[in-house]
Amino acid sequence: MPSQEHEALILLFKNRPELAAELLVEALGMPVPGYREARVESGDLTECPPVEYQADAVVVFSDSDPVLAVVVEVQRGRDKSKRWSWPVYLASVRARMRCPTVLLVVCTDASIAKWCAMPIEMGHPGWRLAPMVVGPGAVPVVTDPAEAVDAPELAVLSAVAHGGGIEAQPVLEALLAALAVVDVQRARLYADFVLMALPEVARKHMEVLMAVGTYEYQSDFAKKYVAEGKAEAIFIILSGRGIPISAETRSRIVACTDPTQLDAWIQRAATAVAIEDLFS
Known part of the structure; x- marks a missing residue:
């Protein structure tokens, strides 16, 4: 069963097919032919008679x-079956598209990336498949907000790979610049994915950046995202204390986007005995 992280990573390529070229060029140093269009093709590589093969994405x-x-x-684990299916993927896509075809494996774990990069001996003389693997260390470090705005999905990968390191501040600020220019649904998914992937200290740091707006491209999404999280915290605390919440009160809390006010309500909710105590 694919995980949320697995699906989120695939969605980056489906939302921006050019990400495949950016990783090949910037992370792996592979030249990419000039092109006018990048598109996602079906990943269904099933043969006839039916043998099910399904690639994560084909660009x-x-x-x-x-x-x-x-x-x-x-790839998030050591799946030995991939050593047999990956060559099939390449041969099938190459036959379908009638063009050179490469295998790009994306890993969020360095040890898994090392395992995936092991060459696959095909048995035929001179035929040896060496997967092109992008592990966390190979992902480009995106710290320029303008670059992040131009390539939001690359900024997401950069934040996942480097947002917990010594360059976390500019990396996360660049990511937030990117979130300000994509639609709200994508911004929410990307923010959730990065927050899930970051270590606790980096996650809290990103939440603070989103709340206080210390970056140039602060967006309404960031304010709303943090506000919704704080509102949910208020509801949880009040519910735990057995205090009923009317629809009117709930609407008032949800409508508030002032982080200072929301923080005050969180503190009051911790000691409130009635809903009136929240607004006193």
Whole structure:
């Protein structure tokens, strides 16, 4: 069963197919042919007679015709079956698209990345498949807000890989700049994904950045995102203390986007004996 992290990583490529080229060039130093279009193709590689093969994503770069296909696999564990299925993915996509095809494996764990990078001996003389693997250390460090705005999905990967390190502040600020320019649904999904992936200290730091707006591109999304989290905390505390919450009170709390006011209500909720104590 694919995890939330696995699905979120795949969605980065589906939302921005160009991310495959950015990783190949910037993380792995592989030249990518000039192209006018990047699109996501079906990852269904089932053969006839039916043998089910399903790649996580297939990105095709085209000029007038396809110039490069990239089979994208998100790998979070050591799955020995992939050593047999990955060559099938490449051969199937290459035959379908009639263009050079490469395997790009994305890992959030360095040890898994090392395992995935082991060459696959095909048995035929001279045929040896070396997966192109992007582990956390190879992900480009995005600290320039302008670069993040141009490539939001790359900024998300950068934050996941480097948001807990020594360059966390500029990395997270660049990410928040990117979240300000994508639609609210994508921004929420990306923020949830990064917050889930970050260590606790870095996660709290990102939440503070979102709340106080210390970055140039602070967005209404960031304010609303933090406000909703604080409102939910108030409801949980009041519920735990057995204090009923009317629809009117709930609407008033949800409508508030002032972090200072929300923090005050959280503190009052911890000692309140009635709902009136929250607003006194």
